[in-house]
Amino acid sequence: MYNPNKATQHIRDFHAELTDLRRDIHANPEHAYKETRTAALVAERLRAFGVDEVHTGIGTTGVVGVIRGARPGKRAVGLRADMDCLAMTEQTRLPYASRHAGYMHACGHDGHTTMALGAARYLAATRNFAGTVYCVFQPAEEGQAGARAMIEDGLFERFPIDAFYALHNAPWVPYGQMAVRNGAMMAAADRIEIIVEGKAGHGGMPQFVADPILAASHVITAIQSIASRNVDPADTAVVSICAIEAGNMNASNVIPPRVRMVGTVRTYRTDTRTLVAERLAAIVANTAAAFDAVGKAEFVEGYPATVNTPREASLAAEVGRGIFGAENVLTELFPNTGGEDFAFFLQQVPGAYIWIGQGTDTSCPLHHPGYDFDDRVIPNGAGLLAAIAERELAAE
Ligand SMILES: [Zn+2]
Ligand SMILES: [Zn+2]
Structure with missing residues (x-):
């Protein structure tokens, strides 16, 4: 009989060990595609937990742990964690603060990796499901498309996943709660580069x-x-110009020949994304022309929108209600205008991306030099991932 709380309760038994592991990963952050120590640690733990197979080096440093259920089944569920850190300097003064100058786990991916390992440990020990669970540890979530690298390296051919789940800690969702919605969770995040060329001369x-x-x-x-x-x-849609470069601050009487600008565009729908790109090109060219200048906009596609599928979003919410209580599962949230690499996975297979609450202290948000993942969340997130896998694979 499927019990959504069993996994969380079981994982609490090794919460202390998982906390040590999380802090070890935190102290040793590794940047995009260089997650070699973290990947080795993940592979070593997966083997120690007795998972059936461990595959390494997928999309450079990606790792997949394969766990087969006690009962046979055709379906397979993927659980995703990201392993990379950010290139920024930590200012927490924690005893387990980053030992690598200029690098820091400021997005909680140390926590995500730990929670997926916690789920793997429980699932490998209990195997109370029919089918296969793939624990997917990806490189380079922060802007460098590690998910796409794993797909291009044959992830879905080698590990045919029917439903894919991921969670991200959310410092703006209270501890003990989670949030998931059908449809867009995160935006497409694209870059724009604009050049306006005129004729230089005397100010x-x-x-x-x-x-x-x-x-x-x-x-x-x-x-x-x-x-x-x-x-x-x-x-x-969001269109933001975030940097402007023109002229010389020591030449207050010289009009420069050109202006360069870069910015970001956020959208949730593919047709809106195309519309924004087209309008940008037209407005930049025509507005510049009105002033005898030449304007060009380049639209550089980044991550697509992260779009949850209805069945998987409601399954995640249902499992969450069993663990956290109905009042602690938020489904009426707005999508977030951040970008997320898991989007590439959701373009290929159904799935859901979930926010797991870690409190409402907003003094050190994600990507802040004072940020730290809250270790209390470990059994919540690990238990949720494991229970989702059990619920997905309960039927056969
Ligand atoms: Zn981040
Ligand atoms: Zn992140």
């Missing part, structure tokens, strides 16, 4: 120049009309 004699700074200023204002005038009001 005091503008009649002889084509001022790219004035043209670029109008471009910046005009592209804000994409979200307010072009995108359906029921949908959402």
Whole structure:
């Protein structure tokens, strides 16, 4: 009989060991595609837990642990953890703070890796399911598409996953709660590069120049009309210019020849993503032309939107209600405008991405130098992943 609480209760028995493991990973952060120590540690633990197979080196440093249920079954569930850190300097002064200068686990991927290992340990010990669980540890979630690297390295051919789940700690969701929704959880995160080219000259004699700074200023204002005038009001888009480069701060009387700008675009729907890219190109070119300048916008695709499938989102919520109580499973949330590499997996197979609450102290949010994963969350997240796998594979 499937009991959603069994996994969480069982994993509490080795909470202390998992906490030590999490802090060890925290002290030894590794950046995109260089997660060699972490991957070796993951593989070593998976073997120690008695999983059936351990595969390493997938998409450079990715690891997959294969656990077969006590009962035969055709279905397979994937549980994803990310292993990489961020290139930033930790300022927590914790005893287990980063030992690698300039690198830090500021997004809690040390916690995610630990929770997936906790789930693997429980599932390998109990095997109370029919079918296969694939524990997938991916490299390079932070901006470098480690998920796509694993797919390109044959992840789904080698490990045919029918439903894929991942969770991320959420410092804005209270401890003891989780949040999941059907449809978009995270946005597509794309980069824009804009160049406005004019004609340089004397700052005091503008009649002889084509001022790219004035043209670029109008471009910046005009592209804000994409979200307010072009995108359906029921949908959402963010267009942000985040850096501008032009002129010389020591030359206050020289109009420069060009302005370079970079920024980010966030959308949830593929058609909206295309619309924003098209409108950007047109508005940049035409606005610049109105000022005798030449404007070009380049749209560089990053991560697609992370879109949960209905069956898997409701299954995750149902399992969560069994563990945390109905009032502690939030499903009426807005999608988040961050980007997430798990999106590539969800483009290929059904699944759900879940926020696991770790408190409402917002003084040190994700990617803050003072951030630390909350170890109290370990049995919650590990138990949730394991219970989802058991629920998915209970039927056969
Ligand atoms: Zn992050
Ligand atoms: Zn993250």
